[in-house]
Amino acid sequence: MTDKEMFDFDPIPEDDKKNTVDDFFLFDDAPEINEQQVADEQAHTASEDELFAGNTSQKRTSADFEPDMEMILITAQSSMIIEGMKLISQHDFKSKNTTIFSEAIKGVDLYMKILERNPENFRKTMSMLSTDPDCMDVQKISFNLYKNVYGELPESDSQKLKSFEIIKERLQNGYNKSLIASSLINIKKYYLLSGSLDTIKIDKSLNLNPDVIKKEMNCYARHINIARELIKSGNFEINKGMKGRELNVFIIKSSQLLDYYYTKIGNAEYAGYYQRLNENFKKYFIVR
Numbered sequence: 001m002t003d004k005e006m007f008d009f010d011p012i013p014e015d016d017k018k019n020t021v022d023d024f025f026l027f028d029d030a031p032e033i034n035e036q037q038v039a040d041e042q043a044h045t046a047s048e049d050e051l052f053a054g055n056t057s058q059k060r061t062s063a064d065f066e067p068d069m070e071m072i073l074i075t076a077q078s079s080m081i082i083e084g085m086k087l088i089s090q091h092d093f094k095s096k097n098t099t100i101f102s103e104a105i106k107g108v109d110l111y112m113k114i115l116e117r118n119p120e121n122f123r124k125t126m127s128m129l130s131t132d133p134d135c136m137d138v139q140k141i142s143f144n145l146y147k148n149v150y151g152e153l154p155e156s157d158s159q160k161l162k163s164f165e166i167i168k169e170r171l172q173n174g175y176n177k178s179l180i181a182s183s184l185i186n187i188k189k190y191y192l193l194s195g196s197l198d199t200i201k202i203d204k205s206l207n208l209n210p211d212v213i214k215k216e217m218n219c220y221a222r223h224i225n226i227a228r229e230l231i232k233s234g235n236f237e238i239n240k241g242m243k244g245r246e247l248n249v250f251i252i253k254s255s256q257l258l259d260y261y262y263t264k265i266g267n268a269e270y271a272g273y274y275q276r277l278n279e280n281f282k283k284y285f286i287v288r
């Protein structure tokens with residue numbers, strides 16, 4: 001991989017806008033976004049290989065097998081991390097890339113898990129993977145991002161852990177944008193070409209598949225919270241040059257849909273909440 005492809009990002013600017021967001025973005029506290037968690041590694045029982053012939057034999061313990069399994073897992077996930085960072089550098093947050101970002105986040109979680117649990121095993125594993133280009137690139141990207149923030153390359157284990165946290169934040173941001181892009185496509189089925197809600201279709205779904213539409217509405221509600229968090233973070237542009245217009249459109253359309261849905265099922269409290277949210281974002285969208 002050439003230096004040009006190593007994603008040496010520009011220094012991350014201080015986010016001066018985080019605490020100056022319009023009041024209506026703080027209408028209600030959005031719940032914390034659940035980050036993707038890497039699945040627990042399966043337990044592996046050590047076999048009893050005899051290393052030397054003779055009267056004495058040495059047994060391999062689980063500690064001997066652990067680095068081997070970690071090498072396999074890291075090798076498999078590192079390519080996804082590289083792919084996720086490529087998408088970020090290309091500003092590509094299409095809905096089809098959601099899985100890539102999700103797997104990349106799991107991969108970074110794996111790096112962090114190994115480093116936190118046993119730094120010595122981490123160093124041993126990285127030494128054994130020194131010829132794997134993807135693994136080395138993951139470390140280089142993470143360390144360069146750390147240097148952009150703190151002005152120096154990470155040296156201690158805690159600093160290296162922080163470098164992986166930085167790359168994970170970048171990937172999580174890409175994942176969230178990809179989720180919104182996916183919902184923007186999906187929500188169109190509940191709207192007519194005129195831009196109005198397809199109330200007939202919604203009512204039909206409520207009668208025939210109430211559980212299915214309930215799950216969809218819960219998903220839109222969660223994605224609204226994600227969209228609002230993205231706006232408050234200051235890093236919310238999905239399509240380059242659109243300056244966050246897609247997020248405004250999504251929040252306006254999804255809150256309108258949720259207002260209607262909760263009105264139909266008789267939940268006045270939730271309906272009122274999304275009605276107010278819709279009105280606030282429509283005003284913001286018009287002014288902007």
